[in-house]
Amino acid sequence: MTAKASRSIEDLLTAWGVVCHEFRGQSQVTIPVAKFAEAMKQLRDQAGFDMLSDVTVADLLEYGGEDRYRVVYQLINLTTGKRLEVRVHVNDPEPKLPSMYYLWRSADWLEREAYDMFGVVFEGHPNPKRLLLPDEFQSFPLRKDYPVKGRGERHNFPVITRAES
Amino acid sequence: MPLNLLDADSDTEFAKREGLWTLNFGPQHPATHTTLRLVLELDGEMIVDATPDIGYLHSGFEKLGEVLDFNQYVTIVDRMNYISPLANEISWHHACEKLLGLELTPRCSYLRTMLAELMRIHDHLLCVGACILDLGGVTSMFYCLNERERIFDICEKASGQRFHTSFTRVGGLLYDVSDDWLALVKDFIKTFPSTLKDLNRMVMKNRIFIERTQGVGVLTRDEAISGGATGPVARGSGVPRDLRRDEPYLAYGDLDFDIVCATGGDCFARFQVRMLEIVESLKIIEQCLERLPKGPIYAEGSGKEALPDKREVYTSIEGLIHHFEAIMPNRQMQPPRESLYASTESPNGELGFYIVSDGTLRAYRAHTRSPSLIHFALFPQLIRGCLLSDIVAVLGSLNIIAAELDR
Numbered sequence: 357m358t359a360k361a362s363r364s365i366e367d368l369l370t371a372w373g374v375v376c377h378e379f380r381g382q383s384q385v386t387i388p389v390a391k392f393a394e395a396m397k398q399l400r401d402q403a404g405f406d407m408l409s410d411v412t413v414a415d416l417l418e419y420g421g422e423d424r425y426r427v428v429y430q431l432i433n434l435t436t437g438k439r440l441e442v443r444v445h446v447n448d449p450e451p452k453l454p455s456m457y458y459l460w461r462s463a464d465w466l467e468r469e470a471y472d473m474f475g476v477v478f479e480g481h482p483n484p485k486r487l488l489l490p491d492e493f494q495s496f497p498l499r500k501d502y503p504v505k506g507r508g509e510r511h512n513f514p515v516i517t518r519a520e521s
Numbered sequence: 522m523p524l525n526l527l528d529a530d531s532d533t534e535f536a537k538r539e540g541l542w543t544l545n546f547g548p549q550h551p552a553t554h555t556t557l558r559l560v561l562e563l564d565g566e567m568i569v570d571a572t573p574d575i576g577y578l579h580s581g582f583e584k585l586g587e588v589l590d591f592n593q594y595v596t597i598v599d600r601m602n603y604i605s606p607l608a609n610e611i612s613w614h615h616a617c618e619k620l621l622g623l624e625l626t627p628r629c630s631y632l633r634t635m636l637a638e639l640m641r642i643h644d645h646l647l648c649v650g651a652c653i654l655d656l657g658g659v660t661s662m663f664y665c666l667n668e669r670e671r672i673f674d675i676c677e678k679a680s681g682q683r684f685h686t687s688f689t690r691v692g693g694l695l696y697d698v699s700d701d702w703l704a705l706v707k708d709f710i711k712t713f714p715s716t717l718k719d720l721n722r723m724v725m726k727n728r729i730f731i732e733r734t735q736g737v738g739v740l741t742r743d744e745a746i747s748g749g750a751t752g753p754v755a756r757g758s759g760v761p762r763d764l765r766r767d768e769p770y771l772a773y774g775d776l777d778f779d780i781v782c783a784t785g786g787d788c789f790a791r792f793q794v795r796m797l798e799i800v801e802s803l804k805i806i807e808q809c810l811e812r813l814p815k816g817p818i819y820a821e822g823s824g825k826e827a828l829p830d831k832r833e834v835y836t837s838i839e840g841l842i843h844h845f846e847a848i849m850p851n852r853q854m855q856p857p858r859e860s861l862y863a864s865t866e867s868p869n870g871e872l873g874f875y876i877v878s879d880g881t882l883r884a885y886r887a888h889t890r891s892p893s894l895i896h897f898a899l900f901p902q903l904i905r906g907c908l909l910s911d912i913v914a915v916l917g918s919l920n921i922i923a924a925e926l927d928r
Contacts, residue, residue: 379857379859379860379861380619380620380622380861382861382862384860406746406747407746407747407749408749409749409751409864409871409873409890410862410873410875410888410890412875412888412890414860414875414877414885414886414888415886418879418885419877419879419885426877428860428862428875430862430873430875430890434746434760434762437767437768439862441862460747460749461744461747461748461749461898462747462748462749462895462898464898465894465895465897465898466749466894466895469894473583486576487575487576488575488576488579488927489576489579490576497581497584498583498584504581504584504585504587504588
């Protein structure tokens with residue numbers, strides 16, 4: 357089972373023009389945006405990655421390199437216990453990716469959190485709203501160009517007085 | 522703020538039916554234990570839909586992780602799941618050590634295993650106790666709190682702090698433990714089983730508790746897998762996955778213990794798993810006590826990754842130089858410019874950290890995969906069709922810790 361599963365992953369990955377990398381026993385693959393949706397579907401249906409454990413973004417603004425946002429998906433194959441880290445890069449001005457909600461339900465809140473913190477838009481998400489921050493919040497605080505102490509949003513929060521409430 | 526009350530996959534026509542009423546549950550409600558809000562659509566007493574509204578405790582932990590170094594950030598990580606702080610610390614430093622390629626000393630990994638299992642008992646006791654308190658049984662809560670108090674004592678003896686211990690360091694622990702500490706743990710595992718037996722009779726055989734939790738909030742196996750559930754929530758739904766066995770870390774590979782699994786998928790099954798896991802944790806601690814190796818607690822490595830023993834620092838010039846080399850940013854060792862995801866089995870489920878390293882001992886990005894966030898996302902589908910009074914049972918069985926949920 358293991359051999360078969362991993363062979364089919366390799367076949368898939370070479371077909372997609374994927375960059376593979378191995379670090380401390382962890383497979384990390386980078387998939388081009390154009391092939392992303394199809395590759396993920398194949399990874400679930402044919403390579404047996406039935407659990408999406410995590411979705412996150414890293415803003416590579418100060419890291420060096422050409423791309424701005426790295427979106428990272430952690431997949432698990434529960435039968436073999438194999439993990440796979442899938443990376444895909446998106447860029448300003450319109451950082452967007454297809455949503456994985458229809459493949460794995462766990463993507464729901466994880467993608468909303470990623471949008472909330474980085475402004476990466478997941479197209480086709482059923483409820484594409486902020487998760488943790490208030491809806492009227494303007495910035496994306498985990499981006500590298502957002503200062504640690506904030507931009508004064510706290511001071512500009514509307515104050516509700518006792519008479520208005 | 523305007524809220525869309527309709528969840529995307531709810532039956533829209535049903536939800537639009539007339540005669541439904543809306544109820545705000547929280548953010549300040551005794552049964553939420555911390556601050557989280559649910560907007561409920563009710564038909565009489567039946568819940569048609571629930572929309573969680575979270576973020577009240579969001580404090581930008583991940584942003585702070587980019588400012589603080591690997592050892593400093595442990596004080597923040599502590600405050601995520603504050604019911605079992607040491608489990609978070611162990612998980613965070615597990616990720617750091619994996620990035621640095623550090624091999625722990627046997628004594629350190631056994632001590633960390635023991636602490637992690639004590640935290641599991643600690644966490645499960647509060648989860649079970651608080652839930653039965655919410656369901657109307659006050660007595661059992663005090664049995665739980667009493668035993669938790671003894672674990673606090675154990676933490677205090679080891680680190681000087683009862684609650685937010687900040688006890689782990691990269692490649693080691695703040696202090697080695699004393700014989701007194703081992704005696705305390707021995708005493709705890711000797712006397713705790715009788716309390717556990719009482720507790721088991723009071724909770725798991727309590728007719729009111731059984732009727733309030735059995736068949737309530739059912740999560741099927743497929744939903745658990747697709748929803749990314751881990752830990753007791755997944756194991757209560759028949760997904761036999763436990764990182765301690767599947768991806769052994771610390772000393773778990775050498776120890777003999779069972780993975781507890783139930784198939785009911787309801788609240789009762791999740792509590793069953795938790796109660797039985799406490800027994801397994803006791804088994805693990807007992808084995809660790811028997812086999813606890815002697816030796817240093819800090820990993821050797823190239824000498825710069827791990828801090829030297831504090832006593833060395835204060836009493837010898839070599840120790841002081843070692844400390845200086847490990848602390849000063851221009852002399853510190855440099856981790857590889859890589860990124861990595863590492864996770865451990867925390868009491869609540871898979872607690873993972875994704876670290877992007879830019880070659881300094883400060884993470885470029887420190888993301889937390891918190892089990893509470895994943896589990897709370899399952900909440901609307903668990904609660905639909907249940908009664909208003911079932912909310913506390915379902916919330917309690919998922920063990921949502923808002924500080925970890927919002928970070």
